[in-house]
Amino acid sequence: QKEVEQNSGPLSVPEGAIASLNCTYSDRGSQSFFWYRQYSGKSPELIMSIYSNGDKEDGRFTAQLNKASQYVSLLIRDSQPSDSATYLCAVNGGYQKVTFGTGTKLQVIP
Amino acid sequence: SAVISQKPSRDICQRGTSLTIQCQVDSQVTMMFWYRQQPGQSLTLIATANQGSEATYESGFVIDKFPISRPNLTFSTLTVSNMSPEDSSIYLCSVGGQGGNEQFFGPGTRLTVL
Numbered sequence: 412q413k414e415v416e417q418n419s420g421p422l423s424v425p426e427g428a429i430a431s432l433n434c435t436y437s438d439r440g441s442q443s444f445f446w447y448r449q450y451s452g453k454s455p456e457l458i459m460s461i462y463s464n465g466d467k468e469d470g471r472f473t474a475q476l477n478k479a480s481q482y483v484s485l486l487i488r489d490s491q492p493s494d495s496a497t498y499l500c501a502v503n504g505g506y507q508k509v510t511f512g513t514g515t516k517l518q519v520i521p
Numbered sequence: 522s523a524v525i526s527q528k529p530s531r532d533i534c535q536r537g538t539s540l541t542i543q544c545q546v547d548s549q550v551t552m553m554f555w556y557r558q559q560p561g562q563s564l565t566l567i568a569t570a571n572q573g574s575e576a577t578y579e580s581g582f583v584i585d586k587f588p589i590s591r592p593n594l595t596f597s598t599l600t601v602s603n604m605s606p607e608d609s610s611i612y613l614c615s616v617g618g619q620g621g622n623e624q625f626f627g628p629g630t631r632l633t634v635l
Contacts, residue, residue, distance in 0.1 A: 443622035
């Protein structure tokens with residue numbers, strides 16, 4: 412069974428710090444990797460996609476992918492209280508079938 | 522990304538009844554997906570709905586319990602049948618992006634079964 416694993420947290424970081432969120436996946440054939448942000452009571456919102464090894468930066472967010480280690484991470488620089496949410500790692504193994512992790516709850520402390 | 526709406530946004534239902542959830546997209550899409558998110562849990566795919574064919578259900582989900590319609594390329598419904606309190610959950614529809622790999626979600630339907 413294809414699995415995506417995340418630490419459930421909560422991960423608490425002070426405002427202005429870097430938040431580091433990690434994810435591992437079991438399907439070595441996976442090709443597409445995503446990070447979603449989900450505020451309490453809201454639906455998931457796509458914030459980053461990454462398809463090849465290395466780093467991808469978008470504003471304060473950096474996604475990192477290491478296919479050899481089956482590892483995906485999300486860095487949030489200059490964390491803000493508005494970043495407090497649950498972050499879901501998702502992996503697409505093909506045929507648009509996306510498997511989601513259980514999510515890491517991030518708390519940014521003012 | 523597509524704009525997705527769902528109706529109802531929330532409902533409280535009695536055990537044994539059924540609820541039909543509607544999902545409307547502002548553009549034509551080939552595949553639509555229905556997910557369930559139980560309290561404190563991640564998203565679980567219920568089924569994939571293609572226009573003009575039967576929905577494809579994931580392990581643990583059956584058509585009798587979760588019948589799905591897909592009458593055209595912009596609309597789908599999911600019915601939760603013969604509900605029990607264990608069906609209390611958020612139900613989300615999603616569509617694929619232009620890249621074909623990512624998915625975008627509707628606002629969800631929060632269902633409580635008493």
